[in-house]
Amino acid sequence: MADITKDQVKHVANLARLAITDEEADYYADKLGAIIEFAEQLNEVDTEGVAPTTHPVPLINVLREDKPVPGLDRDLMMKNVPEHEDGMVKVPSILD
Amino acid sequence: MTLFNKSAKELQSLIHKKELSAAELTAESFRRIGAVDGDVKAFLALDEERASARAKELDNTPMEDRGPLHGLPIGVKDNIVTEGLETTCASRMLGGFDPIYNATAATKLDQAGLVTVGKLNMDEFAMGGSTENSFYKKTANPWNLDYVPGGSSGGSAAAVAAGEVPFSLGSDTGGSIRQPAAYCGVVGMKPTYGRVSRYGLVAFASSLDQIGPVTRTVEDNAFLLSAVSGHDPYDSTSFGVDVPDFASALTGDVKGLKIGIASEYLGEGVGDASKNAVREAARVLESLGAEVSEVSLPNTKYALPAYYLLSSSEASSNLARFDGIRYGFRADDVRTLEDLYKKTRSEGFGDEVKTRIMLGTFALSSGFYDAYYKKAQKVRTLVQGDFMNAFEDYDVIIGPTTPTPAFKLGTQVDDPLTMYANDILTIPVNLAGVPAISVPCGFTEGLPLGLQIIGRHFDESTVYRVAHAFEQATDHHKVMPEIREVQA
Numbered sequence: 001m002a003d004i005t006k007d008q009v010k011h012v013a014n015l016a017r018l019a020i021t022d023e024e025a026d027y028y029a030d031k032l033g034a035i036i037e038f039a040e041q042l043n044e045v046d047t048e049g050v051a052p053t054t055h056p057v058p059l060i061n062v063l064r065e066d067k068p069v070p071g072l073d074r075d076l077m078m079k080n081v082p083e084h085e086d087g088m089v090k091v092p093s094i095l096d
Numbered sequence: 097m098t099l100f101n102k103s104a105k106e107l108q109s110l111i112h113k114k115e116l117s118a119a120e121l122t123a124e125s126f127r128r129i130g131a132v133d134g135d136v137k138a139f140l141a142l143d144e145e146r147a148s149a150r151a152k153e154l155d156n157t158p159m160e161d162r163g164p165l166h167g168l169p170i171g172v173k174d175n176i177v178t179e180g181l182e183t184t185c186a187s188r189m190l191g192g193f194d195p196i197y198n199a200t201a202a203t204k205l206d207q208a209g210l211v212t213v214g215k216l217n218m219d220e221f222a223m224g225g226s227t228e229n230s231f232y233k234k235t236a237n238p239w240n241l242d243y244v245p246g247g248s249s250g251g252s253a254a255a256v257a258a259g260e261v262p263f264s265l266g267s268d269t270g271g272s273i274r275q276p277a278a279y280c281g282v283v284g285m286k287p288t289y290g291r292v293s294r295y296g297l298v299a300f301a302s303s304l305d306q307i308g309p310v311t312r313t314v315e316d317n318a319f320l321l322s323a324v325s326g327h328d329p330y331d332s333t334s335f336g337v338d339v340p341d342f343a344s345a346l347t348g349d350v351k352g353l354k355i356g357i358a359s360e361y362l363g364e365g366v367g368d369a370s371k372n373a374v375r376e377a378a379r380v381l382e383s384l385g386a387e388v389s390e391v392s393l394p395n396t397k398y399a400l401p402a403y404y405l406l407s408s409s410e411a412s413s414n415l416a417r418f419d420g421i422r423y424g425f426r427a428d429d430v431r432t433l434e435d436l437y438k439k440t441r442s443e444g445f446g447d448e449v450k451t452r453i454m455l456g457t458f459a460l461s462s463g464f465y466d467a468y469y470k471k472a473q474k475v476r477t478l479v480q481g482d483f484m485n486a487f488e489d490y491d492v493i494i495g496p497t498t499p500t501p502a503f504k505l506g507t508q509v510d511d512p513l514t515m516y517a518n519d520i521l522t523i524p525v526n527l528a529g530v531p532a533i534s535v536p537c538g539f540t541e542g543l544p545l546g547l548q549i550i551g552r553h554f555d556e557s558t559v560y561r562v563a564h565a566f567e568q569a570t571d572h573h574k575v576m577p578e579i580r581e582v583q584a
Contacts, residue, residue, distance in 0.1 A: 009454065016412060016457040017419070018450055019438040031451055031512065032458065038513055039401040042471050045478065052473030053480060055303055055333075056289045056529025057553055062332040076196050080423035091421055094433045 004033045098128050098259030101576050104164055104316045107262065111167060112159060118167030118211065122151035125169040125213050129260045131581035135241055137233045138255035140174050141182045142214040151211045164319045164343070166209030171255045171264040174215040175222055175298040176307065178202050181212070185298050186230035187220045189444035190424045199296020200328045201265060201307045208323035216251030216264055220446045221415065222272055222300045224248050225518045228509045229448045236505070237280060238577040239543055243502040246276030246518075252310045253280035258579055263311045263320055267297055269304045270403050271497075271522025274534035277310055278497035278546025281536045281572070283317045283563070284310045286522075288554045289529035290335035291321075293328030299414040301407035302333075304526045313573060314535060314564040318342035321556065337554055345557035346564040350384050353562065354490045356391030361495025361521050361548075364397075369540035370496035377537045377547045378494065380569050381562070391490055393482040398475050399524040400516060405459045405472035406527075411449075412456030418444065451512070480528040487552045492562050495521055497534040497546030521548060531556045535563045536572035544572075 006025045009032065013020045020028065074087055083090040099107070099121065110116040126144055133139055147169070154167045172178060175185045177195040179202075184190040198206070205212060219229035227235045227250025235250045237243040238258040245254040249266030253276035256264050266273040268286035277284025285308045292307045299305060309320035325339040357378055362371045378388045420426035420440030427439035445453070459468035486493055498518055508515045525532040530553055537547035547566065551559035567573050 004458070008458070012454050012457045012461065015461065016453045017416075017434075017437040017441055018445075018453065019442040028451065028454060032455055034513060035404060035451075035455055036458070036468075039405050039468065039472075042398060042401050042405075042475055045395070045398055045475055047471060047474035047478070050474040050477050052470055053476040053527075054473065056480065056527070057335065059290070059333060059335070064329055072196060079196055080193055082420065082423075082426040089421060091433050092430055092436050096432050096434075 004029055004036055099124050100128070100259040100262040100312070103313050104168060104262065104319055107168060108164060118151040118154045119148065121167060122147050122169050122211050122213065125261055129213070131583070132258050132579045133260060134582060135236060135579065136238055136254050136258045136260070137235045138216055138251040138258065138260060139171065139214045140184060140186065140217050140232055140251070143181050143212060146180070147211050147213045154209055154211065157209065163208055165323055168210055168263070169213045169261050170205060170210045171214055171216045171252065171261040172202065172205070172212055173249050173252050173264065173266045174218055175267055176201055176265060177296040177298065178212060178215065181215060183215065184232070185221045186218045186232055187445065187449070188231045188425055189418050193424055197296065200293035200330060201324045202296065204324045210323070213261060216249070216255055218251055219248035220449050221298070221411070222248040222267060222269055223411070223448050223452055225271070225275060225515055226509065227251060228505065229446060231446055234505060237502050237543070238579055239281060242504055243543065244279065244505050246279035246502060248272040249310065250276045253277050253282055253284065256280070256282045256310050256312060257577060259576060263309060263316060265307055265324070266310050267305055267307050268526065269300050269407060270526050271519040273308045273310060274497050274522050274532060274546065274548060275519060277534040278544065279502035281544030281575070281577070282310055282312055283314055283533065283535050283573070284308065285317050285321060285533045285556070286525060286531060287321060287325065287556055288531045290333055291325050291531070291554065291556070293326070293331040293334040295328055295330035301410035302414060303410060304407055314560060314567050315343055315346055317533070318346060318560050335554070340557055342557055342560050345561045347561060348565050348568060350381060350386045350562055350565045353386045353492070355381055355386045355388045355562070356486055356490035356493045357388060358393050358396070358493050358495040359390045360393050360396035365517060365520060366496060366499040369501065370499055370545055373538040373545045374494065374496045374547055377566060380566060384565055384569060391486045391493060393486060393524065395475065395478045395482050396520070396524055399479045399527055400520050402472040402475040402479065403523045403527060404455065404516065405468050406476060408452040408456035409459045409469050410456065412453045412460065415449070415453055420444070476527045479524050482524070483528045483530055483550070491558055493550040495548050497521060497548040501540050501543035501545055525550055529553060531559055533559050533563050535567055537570070538572060
C-alpha cells in the first residue's frame with residue numbers, strides 16, 4: 001500500500017476545508033492509500049519528452065468582443081443565499 | 097404498456113395524424129412515471145404543472161413549424177441546471193437549490209420544443225458508476241430491479257429503458273453516459289469535447305465533462321444531439337464548428353468503412369460475454385461491407401489511473417465553490433467563517449465526493465504535483481496519441497462499452513477500485529476528447545450489453561452511421577424490459 005499517513009490525510013483535509021475525525025483519518029488513509037498505490041503504476045510509463053495535455057482539443061486564445069450585456073438581477077441572485085441582509089451576503093465572523 | 101417504445105418519428109407521425117397531442121404525450125410520461133418509478137426510482141424531481149401547461153401551448157404550433165422533437169417529453173440529469181426546477185446533483189450540498197437560470201443545453205431543449213418533465217438521479221456530483229452514491233435514492237436497473245442501472249447518469253438511462261420518457265440528457269466524464277446506457281440497453285452518446293456547451297452543467301472535471309443524449313434508437317439520438325450542440329458564448333471551450341444534421345448521416349451504408357477492433361478492449365479484465373457480443377457485432381458489420389481488423393491502443397491500461405488523478409484534481413478545484421455562503425446547504429452552530437466552510441463541506445458532501453476531493457488535493461499539493469498530476473497529464477497525451485495513430489488507418493474503433501453487464505446493487509459500493517474498473521473501456525475516450533456511442537448489442541443472463549463505437553474529433557456523423565447500420569441489422573433495440581405498473 002502506498003504511504004499516505006494519517007497526518008498527511010489530515011493536512012490534505014485541512015487544505016480542502018474538510019473537517020475529519022481521527023477515525024475518519026484512518027479510514028481515508030486506507031482508502032486513499034489503495035487508490036494512490038493503484039495510480040503509481042503510471043511510473044511504469046516512459047513519459048520522457050512527452051508534453052502534458054491540459055485540454056483535449058486544440059483551442060487557443062478564445063476571445064469575444066468586449067461588449068457590456070445586462071447581468072442577472074441582484075434580488076434574484078439572493079434567492080439561494082442562506083443568509084443575507086440589505087442586498088449583501090452575510091457570513092460569520094472572519095477573525096476568531 | 098408505454099407509448100415510449102416508439103421512436104420520435106413514429107410519435108411525430110401520430111401527432112401529425114392528430115391521433116396524439118403533445119399534451120397527451122406529457123400526460124403519458126407522468127402516468128408511466130407514477131406507475132413504475134416507485135420501483136425504478138429514476139426521478140428526483142418532477143415539474144408536472146409547468147410541463148403540462150407548456151405541452152398544451154406547444155400543441156398550438158403550426159405543423160409546418162415543428163422540428164423532429166417538437167412536443168415530446170424529456171428528462172434531464174440533475175447536474176444540468178434548470179430554471180425554477182430543483183437541481184441537486186443528488187447531493188445534500190444542493191438540497192433545495194432553485195436555479196435562477198437555464199443551462200444552455202436546457203435552453204436548447206426548450207427551443208427544440210421538448211418538454212422537460214423532471215430531473216434524473218445520478219451519483220453525487222457525477223462521481224460513481226452505479227448511481228448508488230446519490231444522497232437521495234438508489235435507482236434500479238429496469239431489466240432486473242436487483243441490479244444497478246450504472247452511473248453516473250443512472251437515472252437518465254433507467255428512465256428511458258423503463259419507458260418513462262423517450263429521451264434524456266446525461267453527462268459523461270469517464271463513461272457516465274455510455275456505461276449506464278450499456279447496462280440499461282439504450283443508446284448513449286458522449287459527443288466530442290466542445291460539441292455541447294457546458295454552461296450550466298455543474299462542473300466535475302472541466303477538461304473531460306460533456307453533456308450528451310440517451311435514447312432508445314440511434315436516429316433519436318442523432319436528432320437530440322443536433323438539437324443541443326453548438327458554440328455558446330457562455331462556454332469558451334465550446335467549439336465554433338457547424339452543427340451537422342446528424343440524422344442525415346444515417347444512410348445505412350458502411351461499405352468500405354475501415355473499422356478497428358481495439359485488441360486491448362478484448363483483453364485482461366473483460367468478460368467473455370462482452371468479448372463475444374462485440375466479436376459477433378464485428379461479423380455483422382463485416383456482412384454489411386465494412387472492413388474490420390484488430391488495432392492496438394497500447395496505453396489503454398494507464399488511462400484509468402491517469403483519469404482518477406486528473407478528474408479528482410479538477411474536482412477538488414471545481415467543488416471548492418460549495419462553501420455554504422452563496423447557495424446550497426449551510427451547517428448550523430458555527431462560530432467563524434473557517435468553521436462554516438469545514439462543517440458545511442463535511443456534512444454536505446458524501447464519502448465518495450470527499451475521497452476524490454482529498455485525492456485531488458493530494459495530487460495537486462506541493463511535493464506531489466509533478467509525480468502525480470503532471471505525470472497523469474503526460475500519460476493523457478499518450479492515450480490521446482493511441483487514438484490519433486489508429487484514426488490514421490481506421491474510420492471508427494469498436495469494442496465493448498463495459499467489461500461486464502450490470503452488477504447487483506450493494507455489491508461494489510465499498511470497493512472503489514473494483515467499481516472504477518467498470519470504466520476501463522470508456523475512460524480513454526474522455527482523455528482523448530473524441531466522441532463515442534454505446535448501442536445495445538446483446539444480452540447475457542437477462543442483462544443488456546453495449547457495443548462502443550469511437551470516432552475522430554467532431555466526426556459524430558460516422559459514429560452514428562455505423563451505429564445505425566448495426567442497429568438496423570439487429571433486433572437488440574426492439575426488446576423492452578417488462579416492468580410491473582402499479583396504480584398511482
